[in-house]
Amino acid sequence: MKTLIQSTILLLNLILFFSSAHAGKSLWIDNELRRIREREIISRQRIRRSLEFDKKLNEIEVDLNKKKHINLLEKKILHIPHVKFRVAVFMYEDPWNTGIGNTLATLMAREILFNTAVYSLGVLTYEGDLKPDKSFNLSYFDKVEKLTKDQEVTISLWGRIKPEKNLLVIDTNIQISEYSLDNYFSWNLKLPEAMGGKSLQAHLRPDRIKLQRFKLNKELKPSLIDAADRLQVLHEKPDNKSKIVAKIPLNRVYTVIKKENGWIHMKIEDGKEGWINSKGHHIDACNPLLESAKFVAGLLKYSASRKLMNATDHLTNEALAVKEQIEALDAIDSETEEEIYKNAIEPILRWIGPERWTGIDKWTKIDRGKRTPPGGAAFANGKALAEIAIKLNKRYKHEHFAMIQRMKQELADMKRRNYRGMLNEYDLNHILEKTRNLKAEMFNKIVLNKNFIIDIANKLAKASLNDPNNIDVLINLSVLYSILNDTERIEIVNMLVKKAIKDTQ
């Protein structure tokens, strides 16, 4: 961890942007939404003006997501520019005024900032309500998406607090942005040219995740507030007894300089420097609560280095499903059929089919449930990809054996021709190039059995009945029907894709 943080000194990339719970330092949700709306109005006006030659001017509903209009969009103002990953942490919804909405956001934001093993990270905190309001016609997940899309956020975390007798029930939700889904949490399986050469696809689902429902004893509220408060001040030295030199100020960007023995050396934009105790918030009772932040840190780390962290017993089965789905989809491009079956299909079968695992998971202690898995048809889609990958692998291996024999023969011939049976650099390059070409040629010649494709397509079509707007499933069906030259079904499925995009926007 030390090496990792030190590397950030050189890159000056690990940036913190946050504000005090008490002074309203962070971004205000309503202000941000107003700004986004103004930007959209300006962009729409520009696009309309550019369409002036088109007589249908007023009939066109301007779609800001259309790529051809991208140059006409009003420029975004990023609150934290020049970072690779951005996380948004929202003040927890606190309808019964327990007074810890900002406390929880501060704890989560610090945990993510201090313990995420990525080299470039920005953390934004938002204050305000996520509940439905008439002026913006958006709420909860939808409102978070609108706000964070504007700031190119990778993952957002938000939640809600509700008192219940002597407990505080704390819900934590996360959502992965569309950009991150496309860039870090998507998988493709390329098909041979003889089968059309298209790719089958999978995206992580669910992308809006109910991550944790944690019940905290009300008596622990003061220590929770105290822990968050201690994360707001900078000490002169890495020592709790040393003088406090600064408080985290309003609307300023902070840079993490280094980390030493659990202390973070931070520099404020105005030049002030000091130390903050990264372990300051680690009171035992709130450790399980921070599992949500650790899970987010794990997803960020995966985005950067494809390494995944475990889901723990303090999280929901949605977290477990996300973790196992990622592992399974990663295993689809394994070398052997056995590996694909063991690492992709077996984890998927824990969630779907007659052998679905139910009840408490023996490793994570998370209740897997017994219903339709989180993410709807995502596991069925992953299984379809894995089954096709196994078949392609088998066929490839069969052809591969013949190719090896041919290449061995060619090598022997070359050795015979050359002086003392030695191979020169030219010959080696020639062999390598030829092997590469032959491998690609061999793969592209593979055609899988038509009945097998029909079987896979039917399984996917049935899965889509339980998750009708799963775009991955519909697009993959379109690819499979194109292999079968089934134009009628291609037409239906393309219409369904358009409808699904419209319905889920």
Added chain:
Amino acid sequence: MKKQKSNLTKIHNLFCLPNKFVFYSTIASFLFFFPSICCIASQLLIHGKVTDGLTGLPISGATVELNKKGNSLGKAFSDIEGYFSVSFDLEMTQEPQVLTLIIEHDKYPKFSSNIQVVSGKTAQKSYMFSLLPFDLAICRMNKGPSVTIGHFRSPVTEDYSELSYRISDTLTYDLLTRLQQLHLNPSLQPIFLACDEANPRGAIQAKNYAKALNTDVFVFGNVKKVAEGYDVRTFVIDKYDLFLIPLSLYNKGIDLDDPGSSQLDSKTHVAILTSIAVGYEQEEKFSYCVDATTAAESILGELTPLLDKVRNRCKDKLIHNKLIIGSEK
């Protein structure tokens, strides 16, 4: 065979005019008078009945007025059985015309509705209007799926009006987030409304409330003080006749001062989402219907027989069925 003289020839003979002149002048006069011919005003009649939305009883003495772009076309009063008929003159046009019918009564807020007239005929033969009393009219939903949380009655004089607001707030979060996880378009997500004025006297009246308020689901209840806190009974009824009698659920020993008391049982959540799924089904939004049942399943952890039935009905109507190869056989 002798040819009969045409009328034009007769006119020509009468006025000793050349044939061509008669022909062209007739055409010209036809063209001159055509606009007034096509816009001739004809007399129409609109029949209907005005009733009380909650009791179903007729409302007599209501003023029923028909307007076109703010100009009154005709006026009438509803009789003792609530019936009315307004006669009015309307210029005939080729395009459909939209008129506004306004109903006014001392005990009910002003009500208006659009009436379409096509080729001199109203779209319906007769019109039924149900009015809601002043205090309830604000709770009537105009469009989209909705859940209305009504009054929780008490045998004592204590006031629990806040309870419906608390329950509404909790339900909004609990159910809306489940639906949003499935990316339902915001414009089609249900609205949750606390309406403490909605205070039905019994099961049958509760059904009327759901229909009169035009809400997919109507939730109400009663509170009883017991030795250890309060017993709260919650009823759920829908406007689609999914539940023939209100679904009743019982929470014992609740501390009403504790916000946790606004947490409804997961079966209540499922009942509400099932009704919303039926609403989507009625609107022929079958994929949304399936999604609503999925959201309900995720709350309960399993499918109830009713939920399963609704889901299968919606699944059967999905175009996706045509994708299964061999299904056409």
